[in-house]
Amino acid sequence: MSHEPSKLVKNPGQKTISNKASCRLCGEEKALRKSHIIPQSYYRRIKSGNGQLLKVRGDETTPPTLENSDPKDRLLCHDCEQFIDKNYEKEGTQFFKPRSSTIVMPNYIKIKNFKYRIIYLYFLSILWRASESSLPQYKELTLGNIAPLIRQCLINKSLSISPQVRIDHFIKICVMRITEKSGTISDRLIKKCLLDIALEKGEELSEGFLFYFMIDGFLVCYLFEVVNSLELQKAARYLSQLEDRSTIKLQKVDISELSQLSSLFSTVTRKVLEAGPPR
Numbered sequence: 001m002s003h004e005p006s007k008l009v010k011n012p013g014q015k016t017i018s019n020k021a022s023c024r025l026c027g028e029e030k031a032l033r034k035s036h037i038i039p040q041s042y043y044r045r046i047k048s049g050n051g052q053l054l055k056v057r058g059d060e061t062t063p064p065t066l067e068n069s070d071p072k073d074r075l076l077c078h079d080c081e082q083f084i085d086k087n088y089e090k091e092g093t094q095f096f097k098p099r100s101s102t103i104v105m106p107n108y109i110k111i112k113n114f115k116y117r118i119i120y121l122y123f124l125s126i127l128w129r130a131s132e133s134s135l136p137q138y139k140e141l142t143l144g145n146i147a148p149l150i151r152q153c154l155i156n157k158s159l160s161i162s163p164q165v166r167i168d169h170f171i172k173i174c175v176m177r178i179t180e181k182s183g184t185i186s187d188r189l190i191k192k193c194l195l196d197i198a199l200e201k202g203e204e205l206s207e208g209f210l211f212y213f214m215i216d217g218f219l220v221c222y223l224f225e226v227v228n229s230l231e232l233q234k235a236a237r238y239l240s241q242l243e244d245r246s247t248i249k250l251q252k253v254d255i256s257e258l259s260q261l262s263s264l265f266s267t268v269t270r271k272v273l274e275a276g277p278p279r
């Protein structure tokens with residue numbers, strides 16, 4: 001039996017303690033499951049190689065840690081967990097796995113039979129869960145007025161917000177494969193590193209902001225650009241941006257080109273050396 005969250009229920013509200021029993025997706029008062037913020041299968045994959053999970057927070061004050069737990073919070077009822085799983089995660093968690101539709105080139109990875117709407121909403125569902133969570137590490141991650149729009153898109157399985165406006169006009173998702181050409185950091189380590197969802201702001205608010213996380217060697221960025229004109233927003237294109245096409249290219253980006261990431265990685269590498277060589 002399939003469950004479709006009601007489209008009529010009002011926005012279940014912001015992250016306050018009193019709302020804890022109302023499901024963030026359908027808005028109904030129900031027993032809530034401990035939902036994974038980042039899908040559990042990534043953790044399984046990382047841990048299956050007998051290695052430790054390297055967890056890095058995207059801020060400068062929290063040191064990287066080696067840990068086994070994954071962030072969970074009571075956000076969704078059983079039916080809504082199933083709904084997200086069936087409609088987004090089944091497809092989304094396969095996205096980074098090498099498949100017959102994946103062709104690895106020197107500078108990019110080509111993915112055929114790309115299901116844009118599902119993959120876009122899948123990545124958006126991860127950011128949305130983190131924004132709905134009361135976990136301390138996501139304290140800064142608030143999406144304000146955008147959160148109810150994302151929720152509506154997830155429920156409707158659609159990118160449309162109105163006949164003229166789509167969610168992907170103002171939230172662009174870019175996915176790139178992180179590499180390290182000099183070989184100082186092994187690809188194995190890059191793939192094992194889980195970078196939790198973090199925020200990076202421009203110096204001025206008008207420069208916009210982005211959230212990102214990294215998993216399986218891929219960096220996923222959500223760009224919120226403050227542009228006054230919808231036409232400009234629609235037209236803006238970024239490196240390795242997910243687009244509505246059947247074949248897409250995910251660019252490979254050397255870690256040295258991403259200053260914040262490379263400084264995080266040098267700290268991580270040091271931690272690994274302290275903890276013993278990765279197997």
Ligand SMILES: [Zn+2]
Pocket residue numbers: 005023024025026027028076077078079080081
């Ligand atoms: Zn629900």
